[in-house]
Amino acid sequence: MKSHDIGTFRSFFEYWERVDAMKGLLTKKGLFIAVMLAWPLIHYAVFGLYLQVQTLLYSFQSWNPLTGRQTWTGFYNYITAFRSMNSDGVWTSAIFNTVLFIPVNILAVALALVIAILLYHKVPLARFYRIVYFFPALISIVVITMVFSFALNPTQGIVNGLLDAVGLEQFKRAWLGDPQTALISIFVFCIWAGIGGSNVILTGALQRIPHDYFEVGKLEGIGFWKELFYIIMPLLWPTLSTLIIVSTSGAFSIFLQVMLLTNGGPFTSSTTVGLEMYRLVIEKNDYGMASAYGIIFTVIGFVIVWCVKWLTERFDTAEY
Amino acid sequence: MKRNMLLGTVVLMVLVGLLAGCGGNGGNEPKNANNGNEPITANGGNNSEEKEPETLKVAFFQGGYGDSWFKWLKEEFEKEHTNVTVELEGSPKMNEILQPRIKSGSNVPDVAFVDASFMKMWGPSGKLVDFTETYKNEKLPDGKTIEQSADELVNQSMTVLGKIYGVPWAASPRGIVYNVGMFEVNGWEYPTTWEEMETLVGKIKAKGIAPFVYPGKYPGYVQPVGISGYLQYGGLDFLEKLTNTKEEDIPGLYGDNAIKRSYSLIEQMVQDKWFLDGSLALNHTESQMEFLRGNAAMIPNGGWMENEMKDAIPDGFKMRMAPIPPAQDAVVKESIIPVDLLGFGGIPSDSKHIETAKAFLMFASTEEANRKFTELTGSAKAMKYSVDGLDITEFTKSCIEVTSTYKNLTLNYEPQSIGESPGIDAYAALLSGQKTVQQVMDTNVSAAPQKWKDQQKVLNSQ
Structure with a gap:
């Protein structure tokens, strides 16, 4: 908020009360946005990004029946x-x-x-x-x-x-x-x-x-x-x-x-x-x-x- | 700022909690601290009153054997272990469902009855509890161990690189099922040689009936004819080469006369129109329906067929399981019945109740449980036990009889071996008429060296 806006408030205390109220509003709004965005982001991270990275890593591995493990076999x-x-x-x-x-x-x-x-x-x-x-x-x-x-x-x-x-x-x-x-x-x-x-x-x-x-x-x-x-x-x-x-x-x-x-x-x-x-x-x-x-x-x-x-x-x- | 951070943290915790709820094991019971010192008994501990309540999760492949045996196991096991609640989870897709769960260690059951191939997949990587000690030394109520109660072939099939990871489940003969009523009415007899089979096929055709039907969508159903041929026309030496291949056997093994002769039988069945027209378009249940309707006299199938089709079998319909007869030029002049270990029961390493799970597997392997399995499913458990006095069908009796009368065959491949047809799906190629025997063999001979090289490279990878 610019400094000349202070003049629109009747007192210095009123200004701070208003700022505090806006902060509260911002926090609630921010919380709502965070929750709304978190779900698709986590979903994308787990079922999109993680699986794709995992697929790429798997493509350089083979299953070894002697150890029962995936082993790195390059290309x-x-x-x-x-x-x-x-x-x-x-x-x-x-x-x-x-x-x-x-x-x-x-x-x-x-x-x-x-x-x-x-x-x-x-x-x-x-x-x-x-x-x-x-x-x-x-x-x-x-x-x-x-x-x-x-x-x-x-x-x-x-x-x-x-x-x-x-x-x-x-x-x-x-x-x-x-x-x-x-x-x-x-x-x-x-x-x-x-x-x-x-x-x-x-x-x-x-x-x-x-x-x-x-x-x-x-x-x-x-x-x-x-x-x-x-x-x-x-x-x-x-x-x-x-x-x-x-x-x-x-x-x-x-x-x-x-x-x-x-x-x-x-x-x-x-x-x-x-x-x-x-x-x-x-x-x-x-x-x-x-x-x-x-x-x-x-x-x-x-x-x-x-x-x-x-x-x-x-x-x-x-x-x- | 602090308030924002606090709220952010709360939101994150709620979301993490939600995610954990989705992917977690659905229970918050403490991990069983039993270190294996507690004795394992098949008939349950008599001090169960003093124990903490437990929920034993049993997941199983619900295919041709249904779920009735598992319901019986749950009931009886809970009677003897009053602190244990058995939670059953059956699905026809259990083999697919369990793979990611076992791999990730999330929502893992305490006992899993699934396809036997998973022993090789999960066992050596430590995903299954090593059951060797219990299998070989713990006594069942009749005083025998599981090893002593199972056939030698089954014990071989259960062994993965020297260790055992569970108990055998069902074993099924896979031979030729024939329509007994149709045979009796026409005065036909099931042949003892392939030449007699050729004569019989001629008689069946003359009646306007298809000699055979099979599910073209799953050509593997005809595999018993092929693998029996490996033994009949190649003898034990050839089988040893196939299942425990050495480098010097490559690629000559796949040009061997045993393979040529075995595949030529299948080619003959196709070219001489032994199969019902349209078989190539059928799945397993459709082909079994054609057999039950009397449109075909015989069907290559397994011991599970009667239970799988129990709602569709017409009243008075009689069928029997029969072996694969040898031709005159066979080296082993015996009828052969391939027997498959169709599944196993194992304990995932992430189980929370390993000792109770061991007791459950031991209980599932008792003579009483084996007899009940046969009574409820009409199929044989992969163990030696008496079926006297059991109310079982003629078909089940024939399955038991055929495995005790004729030479059994099970192919257990060593890790370095590359299978019976490394370059092509031989059965699909021959049955569809798309390839000749020679083309299939040429493909395998040319593909084998590279396949062998690839397989050894994977085995040597760290």
Whole structure:
């Protein structure tokens, strides 16, 4: 407080009483802020920073069965990992499949956008369909993979049953047990289960666009595609680009869907890097190798996500 | 300033307290000061009235054996130890759940019944209490030690680098389970040679039934056919080379005829369509359901299957466990039944009640507890005991019979060995039809030298 402020108080004592009251206020406020900030900070420190540092340290260690302890082995895990990625069919397949999940996830966003637009234009039963599309996002992934798996069951499943009923027996197959269809079936599942979440976000963003734009478009006589590319896409681009970046990075952590639907098989046809890392920890207790792969794919993922981010920033967006 | 610091300290203490509450062991009982001088008795101490109340936390893998045996153990142990309350924690994910808890020493149970592989993981690093002395010298109520009450193969499986870290849990035969009713109706008999098996498969196919079904998502279920073949076509010499490998055995070991012959049996099963169409897409319960529905006559499976499917077994359905028969060119011309030690009960070093935990493990290894395990789960405990007078199913009887009648096989790998297929998941590759036997063997032969080098490097790391 500046010295001339003292003149606004009737006496010197009054001034000190006021300062004391402000201190009290500051302390309570400070306490509140400290408590509010402490929790996320501690959470980040323990579950973010600490785990990441621990993963990095683990990546330079191996488990020695003679001592039962983690021992420092330098870059051994990294050398082994790069050798496996180069020669081991499992990792080659895992990397290839994981990269394929990037366009699949982006396709899910694109489909979610199309559905959001269709529902936005108040097609009959729009609200009902919005709930239907969002349903897979609400239910536990274990339950929906089970439902999907039952549907594709080779002997009892509804898909083969329907093919039978319409006389298309030649297309019947063990969808999740055929190397040619296992991965595609997982892609279909991920799109089906992934549309709902993106759809809700895009619907919310669509509803914030002033309706005048669409009315002007109608008066100009533009069709669906022109409306999509010249009105909706530029206005929704900040939301869309965020979803594209999240979908790209999400490809590197996909494992649960694969594990529950095919367990990575037949052989290695549908495995992913996420699943192989999980196996290293859970089935082989090899924390060192899993951590090394984790660090390697974090770096690769970062580069890919950064490139996608750079690309998304090349497009013009519109302010409204 | 002082006031701020004081308030800051209080806030910090509250937060630390909250965190400790989340990650702590959930109890504030003092650490047991018992230094091991107190005698361990399987039937409980008779001076329990004088002891402080204790809570013994028992965590267990709740898989095919359910939780009924543990509930019985709790009830009986509490009767004999009136100061002890047994707190049970069962989960099908217990193997995964316990790993971080044991590693961090937080929220550690006093007794853990989990997968046997954790003995190797936790034992040498000091995460488990050394149970060797108790295992070899403490007497059970019948006057025998646990070592004397267990089979030689089980004692071998329980030994990790010369020490023992707990008591054996379940042992299960892993062979071929067949539909007895279907066999009886059609006049079929379970074969004693592989050639008879080929004939039988032809007859089953002729009836429009699939000879076998297996869970394609978990190709390891077919492993008994492969490992039995190692003994049948390679003899004990080959098994010794595989489990206690020397540098000079690399890589020739993986090009051995025993492996070629064993894998060719699996390839034959795939190429000649012995498996139900679509098996590759099934998980273990789905494949077991197909077997129970009568869509397949046989299934490679273990002694836990009946208990696992108890709610789905149709009335009157009968099944039996059978061994893997040898072909005419076998070196060991005997049917083989692989037997796996499926779990163990150990005491984490961070347990607060080590002596009570030891008494609990001893109680869990008594003849009474072993018989109860078989009665409640329909499976065999990995110990020698009588099942006379027990109300057990035909399937359980067949599991016991098959392990006592045929040659048992358990693979216990020495630390330097690199496993049966170091370059590729052989069973997944062969069963999916993606690789031929020769391709699998070539992959293993070329991968083995590097794998051996890597393994020895890790063993020599400090």
